[in-house]
Amino acid sequence: DQQVKQNSPSLSVQEGRISILNCDYTNSMFDYFLWYKKYPAEGPTFLISISSIKDKNEDGRFTVFLNKSAKHLSLHIVPSQPGDSAVYFCAASAWDRGNEKLTFGTGTRLTIIP
């Protein structure tokens, strides 16, 4: 049972345009959400996060939006650059038996076309 879903395995966007990556979740106990970026042969790198008490968090070219009623979050990258080509993982955090655990989505491969 996939509690965090990224339904688009891949996405191609022209350089300079906006990239929008989507993520849906089913567990209403999740209260903190993160996006990670992963290049081949490297570990995931933390990109941006959002608490469930907010609906938007912005960091430079990256903005994460959270719609709690729809259990949906999205990552916007604008303008997109060639270096943004990577796999993006959405993750959600919940308090589980006294411990904090992350549940990851399956990832979306973003390709920026020059």
Place this chain on the structure above:
Amino acid sequence: DVKVTQSSRYLVKRTGEKVFLECVQDMDHENMFWYRQDPGLGLRLIYFSYDVKMKEKGDIPEGYSVSREKKERFSLILESASTNQTSMYLCASSLSLGRGNQPQHFGDGTRLSIL
């Protein structure tokens, strides 16, 4: 900057061998985690630890064990390697600030092949 170091980038072992994957972090983080990454499945949590000598099962612990004798080091052990354990293994660490919502920091991974 947080540095999480995994001892091997690539490892090839044989079925039935006992395999050790080592992970060290240099930021005095309380929490450490082991994941495996497989195509189409994302990252799945194998084991985690919130303190020295403490361990908790993640979502897919079968066939694995862990050891945390020192705060900075977290080892993943494949007791008797099998071909379905061929995967990319990722170690991560994070601070523990109560319910502080701290991001996890990852190593570069160990690509393990079991023949």
